[in-house]
Amino acid sequence: MSSGVNSKSCQLCYIDFDINNHRSNLSLAAAFVDATDSRYGFSSKHLLKLGGSELSRIKDSLLMDHEWGSKVVAVGESSVVTKLPQCGSRVVFRLYWDIAPLACENFATLCVNGGNSLDVCNYPKKPKPAPIGESGKALTYRSSIIHRVVPGFIVQGGDFVMGNGAGGESIYNGKKFKDERAGLLLKHDRELLLSMGNSGKNSNTSQFFVTFDKAPQCDGKHVVFGEVVSGKEVIFELEKHGSSDGEPTVPI
Numbered sequence: 001m002s003s004g005v006n007s008k009s010c011q012l013c014y015i016d017f018d019i020n021n022h023r024s025n026l027s028l029a030a031a032f033v034d035a036t037d038s039r040y041g042f043s044s045k046h047l048l049k050l051g052g053s054e055l056s057r058i059k060d061s062l063l064m065d066h067e068w069g070s071k072v073v074a075v076g077e078s079s080v081v082t083k084l085p086q087c088g089s090r091v092v093f094r095l096y097w098d099i100a101p102l103a104c105e106n107f108a109t110l111c112v113n114g115g116n117s118l119d120v121c122n123y124p125k126k127p128k129p130a131p132i133g134e135s136g137k138a139l140t141y142r143s144s145i146i147h148r149v150v151p152g153f154i155v156q157g158g159d160f161v162m163g164n165g166a167g168g169e170s171i172y173n174g175k176k177f178k179d180e181r182a183g184l185l186l187k188h189d190r191e192l193l194l195s196m197g198n199s200g201k202n203s204n205t206s207q208f209f210v211t212f213d214k215a216p217q218c219d220g221k222h223v224v225f226g227e228v229v230s231g232k233e234v235i236f237e238l239e240k241h242g243s244s245d246g247e248p249t250v251p252i
Contacts, residue, residue, distance in 0.1 A: 013111040014092045015141060017234055019241065020250040023089060029058055032068050036061070091210075091231035093194050100183035100225035102172075103196050103204065107225065109171045110158070110206055113140035134174030135161045141206075146252035148209075149242030154218075155235065156197050156209035157252075168197075168205030178202045183223030188215035192235060194226035212239050 018024055030047040037045045040061050042054055050058075062068050095104040113130035130140035137160055144160035161167030170177050179202050188195060188211055195218060197207030210228060211218075212235070228235060241249045 011097070012092055012094055012229070013108050014090050014231075015111060016089045017091065017146070017238065017252060018089065019237060019252055028071060029062070032062055032065075033058065036065065036068070089231075089234060091234050092229050093226045094229045095194075095226040096183070096186075096224070099186065100180040100196075100223050102177050102180055103183060103223050103225035106171050106177070106204070106206070107194075107208060110139060110141045110160075113138070113142070133161075133169045133171075135167070135169045137161050137169065139169065139171055146238065146248060148246040149238055149248045149252070150212075150244070150246045151239050151242040152213055153215060154209040154211055155238045155242070156207065156246075158197065158205075158207040160206060165197075165207070168207045170205045176203045176205055179204065179223050180225075183225050184220055186224035188218040188222070188224065190214060192228035192232055193224055194228065196223040196225065198222060210235055212236070 016023065026047075033042055033047045033050065034045045036042070040057075042050060044050055047055075047058075062071075093107075095108060097104045130138040130142065133139045139160075141158060141160060144157060145163050146155060146157040147159055147163060147165045148154070148156035156165065159165055159168045161169050179196075179198075183196075191211055191213050193211045193215075195209055195211070196204045197209050198204050198221075204223065209222075238252060241252065243249055
């Protein structure tokens, strides 16, 4: 198996969730301010350092700008964002390496590949681009989507191959890996547990889910390999955008 993860030091990993394209739209506004601060008289090149009156005119400035106006149209005029999301976006997970090392190694590597890491993981500040897997897709959770949100049950993602829950790929030469018995024995007995998504016995790839509540129907079928230790408010914000059939009501 091939991995860039230092298993002994990487107890924590994070994922930044972009709810309804908030982060990407904020990035557009930030890039605009950085590039045009002198032209439009902004007091700083950094969006988050601007005052309220300056923030209020960013949208109009974007729309009127010949170069940047087309980019605003691409994301939608009403989608110009100038503030961070109120609930934040980052969820930090503690991984159960002693319980499910295969699942932890897989998840941590997919978090780190392409840029997601915490300092405790001892990874370089500027990680290398994610390697390409057997599927032809980059082995990373970066830019992948959440495809399933069922209120009161789970939020599920990690299918960077198909994006709909029908795909996924592990770091182990693209092969499905086995269920780890110790992880199967753990109960889905509370909210905020991190568990492997699968399509049956020993079919783990890259899909994962986080519980919103107790989920006893998953016991003995899915490997529990971690828990949320920071950002639970983000998880419950995700729950607000779910549906009975699992289809998210906004892009995530």
